[in-house]
Amino acid sequence: MENEHVVNDTPAVSAELFSGRSSYLKERFIRSVWFMTAVFGVLTVFFILAFLVIDGIPIFATVSPVEFLFGTTWNPTGAIPAYGTLPLWIGTVLVTIGAMVIAAPLGIACAIVIAELASPRLKAVFKPATELLAGIPSVVYGFFGLIVLTDFIRVNFDIPTGETWLAGSVLLGIMALPTIISVSEDAISAVPKEYREGSLALGTTRWQTISQVIVPSALSGITAALILGIGRAVGETMAVLMVTGNAAIIPDPIYNVLSPIRTLTGTLGIEMGETAIGSAHYHALFGVALLLLLITLAVNLSATVILGHIHAKQTGSGKGPGRLSALLARYQQNLKIAAVAFILLLVAFFVSPLVALVFALIGAALWYIPSHIQPRHQQNIAFSLLYVAIAVVLAALAIILGYIVINGLPAINWEFLTTAPRALGREGGIFPAIIGTLYLVTGAIAIALPIGVGAAIYLIEYTRENILTKLIRTGVDLLNGTPSIVFGLFGFSFLVLYLNLGISLIAGQITLALMVLPTVIRTTEEALRSVPTSFREGSLALGATQWQTISRVVIPPAIPGIITGAILSIGRAAGETAPIMFTAVVFSSRYLPSSLSDPVMALPYHLYILATNVPGAETNQYGTALVLITMVVGIYLVAIAVRTHYQKSIRW
Amino acid sequence: MDTSAVIETQGVNLWYGDNQALTNVTISFPEKTITSLIGPSGCGKSTLLRCLNRMNDLIPSCRIEGGISYHGTDLYGPAIDPVHLRKQVGMVFQRPNPFPKSIYDNITYGPRMHGIRDRKTLEQIVEESLRKAALWDEVKDRLSASAMGLSGGQQQRLCIARTLAVNPDVILMDEPCSALDPIATAKIESLMEELKSQYTVIIVTHSMQQAARVSDYTGFMYMGELIETGETAKIFENPEKELTNNYITGRFG
Numbered sequence: 075m076e077n078e079h080v081v082n083d084t085p086a087v088s089a090e091l092f093s094g095r096s097s098y099l100k101e102r103f104i105r106s107v108w109f110m111t112a113v114f115g116v117l118t119v120f121f122i123l124a125f126l127v128i129d130g131i132p133i134f135a136t137v138s139p140v141e142f143l144f145g146t147t148w149n150p151t152g153a154i155p156a157y158g159t160l161p162l163w164i165g166t167v168l169v170t171i172g173a174m175v176i177a178a179p180l181g182i183a184c185a186i187v188i189a190e191l192a193s194p195r196l197k198a199v200f201k202p203a204t205e206l207l208a209g210i211p212s213v214v215y216g217f218f219g220l221i222v223l224t225d226f227i228r229v230n231f232d233i234p235t236g237e238t239w240l241a242g243s244v245l246l247g248i249m250a251l252p253t254i255i256s257v258s259e260d261a262i263s264a265v266p267k268e269y270r271e272g273s274l275a276l277g278t279t280r281w282q283t284i285s286q287v288i289v290p291s292a293l294s295g296i297t298a299a300l301i302l303g304i305g306r307a308v309g310e311t312m313a314v315l316m317v318t319g320n321a322a323i324i325p326d327p328i329y330n331v332l333s334p335i336r337t338l339t340g341t342l343g344i345e346m347g348e349t350a351i352g353s354a355h356y357h358a359l360f361g362v363a364l365l366l367l368l369i370t371l372a373v374n375l376s377a378t379v380i381l382g383h384i385h386a387k388q389t390g391s392g393k394g395p396g397r398l399s400a401l402l403a404r405y406q407q408n409l410k411i412a413a414v415a416f417i418l419l420l421v422a423f424f425v426s427p428l429v430a431l432v433f434a435l436i437g438a439a440l441w442y443i444p445s446h447i448q449p450r451h452q453q454n455i456a457f458s459l460l461y462v463a464i465a466v467v468l469a470a471l472a473i474i475l476g477y478i479v480i481n482g483l484p485a486i487n488w489e490f491l492t493t494a495p496r497a498l499g500r501e502g503g504i505f506p507a508i509i510g511t512l513y514l515v516t517g518a519i520a521i522a523l524p525i526g527v528g529a530a531i532y533l534i535e536y537t538r539e540n541i542l543t544k545l546i547r548t549g550v551d552l553l554n555g556t557p558s559i560v561f562g563l564f565g566f567s568f569l570v571l572y573l574n575l576g577i578s579l580i581a582g583q584i585t586l587a588l589m590v591l592p593t594v595i596r597t598t599e600e601a602l603r604s605v606p607t608s609f610r611e612g613s614l615a616l617g618a619t620q621w622q623t624i625s626r627v628v629i630p631p632a633i634p635g636i637i638t639g640a641i642l643s644i645g646r647a648a649g650e651t652a653p654i655m656f657t658a659v660v661f662s663s664r665y666l667p668s669s670l671s672d673p674v675m676a677l678p679y680h681l682y683i684l685a686t687n688v689p690g691a692e693t694n695q696y697g698t699a700l701v702l703i704t705m706v707v708g709i710y711l712v713a714i715a716v717r718t719h720y721q722k723s724i725r726w
Numbered sequence: 727m728d729t730s731a732v733i734e735t736q737g738v739n740l741w742y743g744d745n746q747a748l749t750n751v752t753i754s755f756p757e758k759t760i761t762s763l764i765g766p767s768g769c770g771k772s773t774l775l776r777c778l779n780r781m782n783d784l785i786p787s788c789r790i791e792g793g794i795s796y797h798g799t800d801l802y803g804p805a806i807d808p809v810h811l812r813k814q815v816g817m818v819f820q821r822p823n824p825f826p827k828s829i830y831d832n833i834t835y836g837p838r839m840h841g842i843r844d845r846k847t848l849e850q851i852v853e854e855s856l857r858k859a860a861l862w863d864e865v866k867d868r869l870s871a872s873a874m875g876l877s878g879g880q881q882q883r884l885c886i887a888r889t890l891a892v893n894p895d896v897i898l899m900d901e902p903c904s905a906l907d908p909i910a911t912a913k914i915e916s917l918m919e920e921l922k923s924q925y926t927v928i929i930v931t932h933s934m935q936q937a938a939r940v941s942d943y944t945g946f947m948y949m950g951e952l953i954e955t956g957e958t959a960k961i962f963e964n965p966e967k968e969l970t971n972n973y974i975t976g977r978f979g
Contacts, residue, residue: 193786194786266823268819268821268823269823269825269826271781271784271817271819271823272819272823272824272825272885272888273825273835274781274784274812275779275781275812275816275817275819275889276812276813276816276835276836276839276888276889276892277809277810277811277812277813277814277816277836277839277840277892278809278812278835278836278839278840279809279839282839286835286839287825287835290826290827291825291826445841445843449809449839449840450807450809
């Protein structure tokens with residue numbers, strides 16, 4: 075009542091204040107559209123989870139959950155089918171451990187070199203080079219592993235086949251490197267320069283400063299980097315599938331790295347295409363996918379939590395050092411001793427007490443000797459080792475790229491690029507595969523870009539941090555960590571079967587779109603966040619509405635960032651095999667798809683089949699790999715160029 | 727005064743890229759005194775300070791000419807290792823920069839890096855340095871707490887204690903009070919007075935009052951040049967140069 079009274083009494087001036095009713099409605103409408111795009115991400119995660127559960131649960135009618143998890147035999151096609159996933163997830167764990175043994179030291183060393191040691195000129199080489207590693211499609215890694223790495227292992231260790239745990243770990247290690255390097259480097263670079271100066275001013279060497287102040291300060295970021303690397307390794311399908319031999323056995327003895335091995339992802343990749351829909355085997359595979367998803371969710375959630383702690387610390391919203399790092403610091407000495415003792419016990423138990431003793435002696439020497447070397451010499455040794463590490467990584471990149479380019483170039487000619495394959499791809503070209511990949515990627519980005527950008531706008535511009543945004547962000551993070559093969563299974567079960575779209579272009583496009591959605595959302599968020607608040611305040615203070623402010627003032631300077639995100643997504647989508655394997659592709663098709671419901675050929679899948687199923691197609695294998703790598707790396711280079719160009723030109 | 731100089735510079739020129747930041751600076755810093763460098767922002771006083779423990783080496787585009795000697799040896803000569811030099815010539819920065827470690831670890835960091843491992847010795851160093859920095863009574867019960875939880879003034883005194891722990895000869899202070907409130911500033915200033923009995927202190931400050939209060943000698947810098955130097959009382963009461971007079975009477979800067 076009182077309010078009404080006030081309104082009636084207000085003089086004419088305020089008539090204008092109340093006239094904005096229709097524009098208010100418009101604002102509300104726009105806001106709700108962005109809200110729905112943001113919620114889409116969360117819903118997708120629940121949807122994926124729900125469909126895996128629905129399709130996975132029926133297996134427990136056949137075997138008990140305990141037997142499913144801990145049964146030692148996986149033989150779904152045998153006379154008496156067995157569905158024990160123990161060898162599979164042990165395989166995943168072992169391959170991942172092996173990968174991290176390789177990737178963790180190399181990755182952290184490279185991050186230190188890039189963040190602390192390299193001159194600006196060297197940094198301009200090292201950083202894009204390590205990022206390039208992320209640009210190589212996993213099927214190309216797999217191809218390289220199959221042709222070169224396994225052969226190398228077979229010859230050098232004198233074993234009948236090189237398709238082993240070791241091969242898988244080496245490949246996965248290389249593939250996990252870019253994640254570990256870039257996240258650790260960010261963490262190290264974020265250490266305040268004051269720490270560095272404070273330490274150096276006390277007369278310490280650079281190495282002492284790096285090892286005693288900088289790396290410990292960046293420890294939680296480096297931990298998160300390692301966990302993300304683990305997530306990457308656990309979720310990888312194609313490369314592992316192609317080099318590990320895929321025997322569902324537990325290595326005997328358990329540390330035998332030359333034993334073949336089979337992972338959860340590999341099982342899905344191999345068996346999904348060959349099982350009858352609705353059979354126990356089919357449901358068992360969804361159970362495997364569920365297990366895989368839960369493992370990666372747990373891994374990625376812990377990384378998110380750790381990174382969140384760091385963010386709170388940097389923005390000053392946390393109090394002092396994080397609880398975790400404080401705890402770690404307090405019990406550092408004890409933790410170290412406990413960890414060493416545990417590892418030695420493990421070795422003594424599984425391998426032999428003698429080996430454990432040797433390790434202990436080497437460890438003691440390593441612990442004792444450095445304190446008796448002059449700091450200056452310590453620094454020389456340490457820096458040399460760091461540079462050796464980055465040299466190893468660059469050499470790996472050069473070998474992979476060089477091998478494929480040298481062998482692939484002879485295959486490339488006009489006919490190869492413009493004609494359809496003949497004789498199962500041994501002859502003829504790859505034109506339909508190129509076009510198919512382009513169709514898939516275009517469709518995927520056309521779907522993911524509006525949804526992703528909308529979600530990011532909602533998250534950054536319309537809400538303060540609250541439970542809902544936290545939920546949405548977590549959803550996006552989880553989506554980001556979901557293995558690509560799980561997207562493939564979801565696409566198959568939901569799009570192909572449930573919606574009855576069949577193996578079709580549209581099913582592949584949607585599946586890929588879901589996969590790249592988190593990348594689009596994250597990069598757009600970054601871009602919007604980097605637009606200063608003063609721009610928004612300036613516009614709002616002139617009486618512009620929120621949407622006017624966003625569309626005219628905030629988005630234009632954020633466009634380069636958004637484009638970079640889009641390009642990165644295109645690159646990722648173009649190189650992926652697992653999500654389209656069961657949803658969109660056929661190996662051979664003489665014709666181009668005439669509608670969205672036709673299946674297509676695609677480069678990564680074509681390469682996969684040529685490399686694994688078609689003997690005598692060597693030339694065309696290399697040719698396809700080269701075309702694929704050129705396409706994806708080319709796309710990434712464009713993204714890097716766009717980013718560096720605008721980083722230089724935008725200063726406010 | 728010249729006979730007891732710890733550090734002397736002789737016609738120092740310094741460039742950042744093409745930018746000349748110091749022009750022909752000649753000054754000497756007498757032993758066990760406090761010398762302050764004053765001047766308007768950008769006059770090169772911090773740059774000069776950072777030459778004295780070669781912290782400028784860390785800036786790639788930095789080029790230096792002229793002589794700086796430390797107890798008579800050339801500071802930039804081949805025989806000098808900047809790492810060893812910085813042990814002798816410690817530095818306290820504008821903003822307190824304790825490491826994200828415990829108070830104890832902050833103090834013992836330097837000594838341990840220089841090879842002291844004995845726990846007893848380290849504990850002794852911690853107490854001694856904290857006492858000298860007038861912080862012992864405030865933190866003695868929580869040495870294992872994080873240094874980040876201290877107040878700004880306490881953090882700065884911790885940084886001074888950390889510098890004392892490596893037993894330097896000279897202490898450089900780069901506007902050590904500019905991020906602190908008046909009470910914390912007063913504590914640091916009285917601390918400097920005590921440090922003078924054992925160390926040579928060189929301080930860069932924005933506050934002319936501070937320079938007048940704490941220092942024995944004062945150098946006034948302007949546009950990369952040392953305009954005038956001498957006993958503090960003389961500089962403030964009876965400067966030789968017109969420019970100095972204008973600055974200390976507040977006509978510019």
